[in-house]
Amino acid sequence: MHETVTISIGECGNNIGAQFWRDCCTQSDLSVSGHSLHPQVPPPSNLFEEQVSSRFVPRAILLDSDPGTLANIRNSDLGFLFPPSACISGSYGAGNSFGNGCYDPDLLELIQEPLNDQIRIQAEKCDQTPNFNLFHSLGEGTGSGTTAFVLMHLKEEYRTSVFNCSVLPEPDASVVSPYNCILGLNYLIESSSAVLCIDNGYLTAKLGIGEINQYTSRQLVGMFESEKWWIPKYDQDAAYYQRHFYHSETMWKGEIVTSCLVSDTDKVIQEIEFGNTKLYNSGVIQSIKQQLDSFDLMFKRFKLRLLEKSPSIIISDKLNSYQAKIRFL
Template identity: 75%
Template sequence: MHEIVTISIGECGINIGAQFWRDLCIQSDLSASGHSLDPIFSPPFHLFEEQLSSRFVPRTILLDSQPSALDNIRSTDLGFLFPPNAFISGNDGTGSAFGVGCYDLDLIQEPLQNQIRVQAEKCNQTPNFNIFHSLGGGTGSGTTSFVLMHLSDEYQTSVFNCSVLPEPDACVVSPYNCILGFNYLIQCSNAVQCIDNGNLMGQIKGVREINQYISSQLIDMFKTEKQWIPKYDKNAEYDQRHFYHSEAMWKGENVTSCPFSDTGAKVIHEIEFGSTTLYNSAEVARSIQQQLDRFDLMYKRRAYVYGHSRCMDECEYVEASERVHELLEIYENNGKNTLTTD
């Protein structure tokens, strides 16, 4: 059995993670502090660590560049569920700058790496990692990229990202953050479930309701031990790394179809992940293309680059654009092929 360590990064990732653990406790007959309400029933051990007095603690890390989102979690009843060392934060935000989130980590780098090691050593074997985050902000994109590089270098295991794509009217520099983050998702993540925030906001009203919806989908995927986890291969070509969506996640409703997804896009590849079907289709490519178009237009004019490129070299913009363009070419070519399934 591979245990799973979940890392929630940035305000969006932390709020999704908090809702995930709250809902999972309810389904597992645990109190908000992790104590078992039914001694006969055991929660999923691949997600929880059992401690004394029938208390179960999530295998998780909550990480942000500033303390406010973590303080909000601490102030709720759910704050007692997580051990104190699960909370890691800096003192200042990233200013929505990818480079600050990725490279300016003096306060959080060492405690983060130590806590990842501690969580891994508690597992029977090297765990798989789940990362919840948004691609629109400097922490969700930049710090997630740092974490992906660290996991790729130090742990021979699989990494699954639940990545929220920003809506069109998000922060003005969100296309930069999104595509720079995709550069590292392509290189370091074994599979990515893309969530188009703009699509969901059109179907579901309220941030809390969206988090609840995403949480219910994630629990369906991860509450059982038998999951499809892509085999770790650090040297795999990035066209072998897949970007998925579920119909429910994408459109805010429960629909499935094959070989064409309900969005009308031809399915290149599909997998059964827990009780959820994930599709790798051109619909994902369309959303990535929208972000890339905005990125290229802004960078051609060097719009906001001076303030955004702190702590990083401008060549990273060019590299990220080229790599995502290559990914989209792969989608275009594979879209002509026959549907394959695992």
Template identity: 85%
Template sequence: MHEIVTISIGECGNNIGAQFWRDCCTQSNLFVSGHYLDPQVPPPSHLFEEQIGSRFVPRAILLDSDPGTLSNIRNSDLGFIFSPGAYISGSYGAGNSFGTGCYDPDLLELIQEPLQNQIRIQVEKCDQTPNFKLFHSLGGGTGSGTTAFVLMHLQEEYQTSISNCSVLPEPDACVVSPYNCILGLNYLIEYSNAVQCVDNGYLMGKLKDVGKIINQYISSQLIDMFMLEKQWIPKYDEDAEYDQKHFYHSETMWKGEIVTSCPVSDTCAKAIQEIEFGNTKLYNSGVTQSIKQQLDRFDLMFKRKAFVYGHSKCMDEFEYVEASERAHELLEIYENGEDSTLTTD
């Protein structure tokens, strides 16, 4: 079975990642120390690497610009299960700026080399080039900007499947979150083979106890996808032209009426429509309404150049224009795709 390496990015992404790996341990009969409860049933090798002493370590990398969240995970009961080199952090946050998270030379000086080394180490431990799964938010500077940087590196160095679990910010999040969200979305369309969007605003209104409960909900969806014997992995064709790559967008990560998020299941197949979008293939999703909200706010602020000076560090304003155009095209395709044929692929 094809190995999977997860990369948790930013505070939100690492909280989701920590919950995901905690649940993986429970599902795999593992203590959070990495030792198994039942020697007769070893944990899945596509998610865990077996080390000396019958100890299993997640195929995971934890990345953040600010060391605070990683320190909390390292000091928790779960902290010992990850390889010491898996923790990679800067010394300060990205300040809710996509540009800082993606391009800031001081930040990249701290994280770039250890990140690239750790990715290489994880790849070399696998029988074949692994698939990568990224956990992150689109609302913050690290979750959007540093994720974009990671996507560019993975696409350049490794010809394999890259997928994202991306949390969309709620409408009343940080004032510059629309900038981060739409700029980050542009890189997802460009470099990711698959995206499952999580509508944070929807879940906050749906669930009584937010925070940890939302992370548990998201984790349960991810477990359904990656603990199954038949994984849902988007295909990667190394010979494909740019306009033949795939981008999947699934409603099943957030809509409470869907029982499972695994797109190979009959339940999910009935809820998915395939839509052509130039260089992408899309699955229809009600989460596009949240993207539209963020895009409307993005366009309004950028038209007035509101907060652009403080937000666009290390960036050219043309990138804002390009991101807006790509997002508008994305939404237009969704709106025109209501009669698309159902697919079970």
């Protein structure tokens, strides 16, 4: 199978990633330190790299602007699973701002060089250019902004497939979450091959906070370990953005649970089955529409206030172009 490098970004992405790798170890008969419990049955080589003494290390990079989340992972039972060089952090958070996560020079000075080095090292260990999986939240400054920075680098340096597991925030998660979400979605449209949408608000009401990471991890493990696992080929000139966004269904504690709500009139363009998990490539995902509506309202108010203060000011149409592209979904 094609090797895959997983990059967990931000607090939410690393919490999902921690649960994902814990479940991968369980599925692959590995201890949480990466040692094989049944050496005659090796874990999937697309996710793990074999080292000495029947020890397997995830093809993974853990990235956050705040060192706290990664410190918690290193101090947990997973602390010995990841080499120290795989954990990259800044010295403070992104302040829940897309701009800080993507463009803050102090943050980029700390993470850019070690991140690029780790991506290159992981890629050189693979037999061919690997696929990349990114776990993140679109509501956070790091999850949206730093993910955009990573996507730009992958698009420039590695013309390969990129899969995003993207957690969509609740509409009222924070004042700035619609901005973070819409700006982040623009980069997903530009640079990702496929996006699995996870609606945090919908799943919190249905499952409870403590189960969301487990639910998401269960889907991801089943997909990535499946021989059917497939990521659409990256095409820089592709114009059919809406074909790349998926919602999912899986059996959870005896009930079929969907990862997010979709329009009642939505048509399924494509269906992919991985055991108990099904991906649906379809039209209007309600959580994206809610974020776009909130963004529209806030942006109109912003423009009105700005024009009241400076009637002659010219407002850039860049954000409006983001909205137009996202309406393809």
